[in-house]
Amino acid sequence: MPELGRAALVAALGLAIYALLAGGLAAHRRKRRLARSAQNALVAAFVATAVAAIVLVAALARRDFSFVYVAQLTSSDLPLPYALSAFWGGQEGSLLLWLLVLTGLGAAAVVTGRRVGEDVIAWVVPVIAGVATFFALLVVAVESPFATQVAPAEGAGMTPSLQNPYMVAHPPLLYLGYVGLTIPWAFAMGALLARRVDERWIVATRRWTLLAWGFLGLGQLVGAKWAYEEVGWGGYFAWDPVENAALMPWLAATAFLHSVMIQEKRGMLRAWNVVLVVLAFSLSIFGTFLTRSGILNSIHAFAESPIGAWFLTFITLVVAFSLYLFFSRLPLLRSKTRLESLVSREATFLYNNLLLVALSLTVLWGVLFPILSEAVRGEQRTIGPGYYNFFLQSFGLPLLLLMGIGPLIAWRRASLRALRRTFAWPMGAALAAGVALLALGAGSSPLGLVAYTFAAFVLGSIVHEFVRGTSARKALGAASWPSAFGQLVSHNRRRYGGYVVHAAIVLLAIGVIGSSLYQTVREEELRPGQAMTAGPYTLAYSSLERRQAANAEELRAVLVVSRGDRDLGTIEPGKNRYPVEQQNSNEVAIRSDPLTGEDLFVIADQIDEDGTVYFKVFVKPLVNLIWLAGVVFVLGTLITLWPDAREARRLAARSALAPSET
Amino acid sequence: MIALALGALLAALCVVWVALPFLREPEPADDTLAAPGARRLALLEERDRALAALKELEFDHRTGTISDEDYRASVGALRRQAAETLRAADAHAA
C-alpha cells in the first residue's frame, strides 16, 4: 500500500504547515483555542508519520520489492531483523525516521510541557512544526520512501558489514540523539519569542536534553564497537567526518548540561546557555547533512544527492533565525548575579564549558578545512588524525582534571585552607597511582602516565564524594549504610548520577589511552607451521581452513595462542567471500581477557593461494573498559533522568502560585 | 482501494482532532492564553534558588566540602537572602 504511505506523509506535511502557521498566529495573537488546535496538529502529524512508518515496516517485513526502497536494500534471504533495519539503511527511510522521531518527541515534550506554561508552549509548537515541515517536505517531494516499480524477482541485498547487531542499533540511537536536540532548541526559541526568559524553558527541557545527549553518546559508542569488531582495522574511532558529525553536537550538549546548572543555581550564564543550545542543534543538523550529503572525503561516502542544497538552505535559515532572535532579545538575557570568585564550583564549570566548546569547534574546523581551503586557496587540503589528537590532548587533559576538581570545590567561593583539606585524599590517590604505574612501566608513554594520574585523581574525588556524602546521611539518621547511600543518591539524583557519568568518562579515557598509547602492533608473514610473538603472546600458525557457510565461503587461518607456558586455545582470523553480493569481508579474531580487559586482536590482512598469510596483530591493554564505560554511562544517565517526585511537587507549586496576570 | 479508504479515514480523523478545541468550546468566555505573572515567577524562582543554595551549603558543610570558616562566612548572607526572597514572594502574593 504505497499510496497509504504517500497519503499519510502528505497529511503529515499539511499538519506540520498548519501547526507552523496557525501556531505562530495563535502565539502572536494569544489565542488559546487556536494554540491548542496547533498542538493537536503536531500530535496528529506524529500519528500520520507513524502510519507511513508502519507501511514501510510492513513492506520491509514482506520484502515487497515493488517498493524501490525495499528492493534496493534487502533481499528475500535476508533475516527479518536486518530487513527491518533497512528502515534506516537508506536515505529516504532515514529521513522518515527523522520526521517520526521529531514529531514524536516534539508532541511528547509539548504535551508534558503544558503545565510549565501555555504562553511559552504556544511559541514552541510553531518552531518544532517549522523543523517538521522541512523534513516532511523532503520525504514528500524530494526523497520519497514510497517510490514504486514493477517488482523485480530479487532485491539487491544488504552490504555484509551492515549485517551486524551493532549496526542495527547504531543509527536509530544516533537519530534519537540528533533529533532530540531539537527540543531544547525549540523551547529556547519559544521562550525568546514569547519574551519569557525565566527558568521554565530549562525546567521543561532538562530531561529531553539529557535523553538526547544520552542516546547520542550511546549511539557513538555502539558505532565504535561495530567499527572495532566489523570494520577491523584495529581501531574504533578514526576522526572520520561522519564520526565527528556526532561528536560535535555531543560536546556542545555536554557543555550545555553543565552550564545550565549554573543558571538554575545562580541565575548566571543565561545568554551563554541560549548560545550553547543553538550550537548543539545547528551541529546536529549539520551532522545529519554531513552523513546524508556525501560532501566530504569519507569512507562513509553516502549516495550523493540533491539533498545537500536543501540541508544547506535549512541550516542557514536555522542559524540566521537563532542569531536574530538571540540578539534582539539579548537585553532580557542579562543576569543579575556575578561570578564571585575564580576558585569556585561555578568557575570550574565555566572553564569546562570553554574547553568543551573549544574542542567542539576545533573538530568543526577540521571537518570544514578541506572545503574552506578549497574556497580560499583554490586547493583542497585535508587534515589528518594528528590534528585532532593534538587538540584532544590539549583540551581533554585539562577537562579530565577539572572533572576531579569540580566536585571538591564549594559553590560561590572556597578558601585555600578548605581546598587543601578536600584535595588531600584524591591527590594522595593520584600520587600513589602515579608511582605504582611508574613502577609497572607506564613511563613508556609520559602522556599516558600523566593522563592516568589525572584519571586516578578524578576517581579518587568521586569515591571521596560518595563516601563523605554517605557518612553525612548516616549521621543525619539513616538506619544503615546502604540506606544512607540510597538516600544520598535519591535526594540529589542529578549530582550523584552526574558523578556516575563522570566515572564512565574516566573509564572511557583509561580504555582509550591504554589501547592506543600502550598498544603493541606486530606484522609478520607466516607460512603454516611458523610462529610469531606479540607482547606476551605467542601465535603459532597451524593451518588454513576453507569452509562453506550458507551465503559465504569462509577462509580461516588457525592460530594456536599461548602466553608463557599457558595454552590459550586457538583463534581464527580470516576472510569471507560473498558470491551473491560479490564482496569480501575481513573477519578479525579477538581474544578478550575478562580479568585485565586486554584484547588480542588479529587480522589476516592478506591470504595468498599457497597458504601464506600476512598477519597483523594488536595487543590492546584495557580496551574493554571502553565498552564497560558504556554500561556505566547508561546507568548514570538513568539515575539523573529518573523522575524526582519532590522536585516535581515543588515546580508544580511554583506555577500554581504564579497565576495569570494578563 | 483499502489504502485509499484508510488514507481518507486518517485525513478525516486528523481534521477532527485539529478542530477539536473549537468544537468543544464554540463560544468560550475567555479565549486568551494564560501566562503566569513575570514578576511573581521571578520572585518565586529566586526564593527557590536561595532556599536550595542554603540547603546545599548545609549539606556540603556536613560532608566537609565546605570548611567551618567558609561556612560561617557564607551562611549569614545566604540566610538573609533566603529570608528576603521569602518575604518578597509573600508580599507580592498578598
Place this chain on the structure above:
Amino acid sequence: MSRRSSPARLVVALSVAGLLAVFLLYTSIAGGGTASLQPSELAGRAGKVQLAGQVVGPIQREGRTIRFGLRDIEGTATVRVTYSGSVSDQFRVGRDVYLAGRLVNGVFVGERDSLVTRCPSKYAPKASGA
C-alpha cells in the same frame, strides 16, 4: 556600562587568548594540512600530498606491494601508483580511493597503510541507467 568588570569576562578573555595560542602553536608545527589532489593536478608537485582517484587496471601484486593506476574521478589523466601495506577488501578496479604519498620519477609512491577505499555508495546501489 558595568560597575566593575566581572571575573567571568577575564576568564573568557584569557581562555580565548590561550586557545588561540594553542592553535597557532599547532599550525606553526604541523602546517596547514596536506593538499588533496587528483592525478591531473600532480605534475610538478614535490612533497607529501593526498591523492584521490579511481582505480584502473592492471593491478599487479607482488607480496605486500601492489601497483595500479589511478585516474581522475571525472577525467582521463592517469598516474601509476606503487603502494605497500593494508588494502581494504573493497579495493578493486573502478573503486574510488585516496592515499598519502609523493611523486617520485613519475610514479606516485604511497605511504604505508595510508590507502583508504571509499565504500561504493552502499545505500544506493545504482543510479538508474548509469
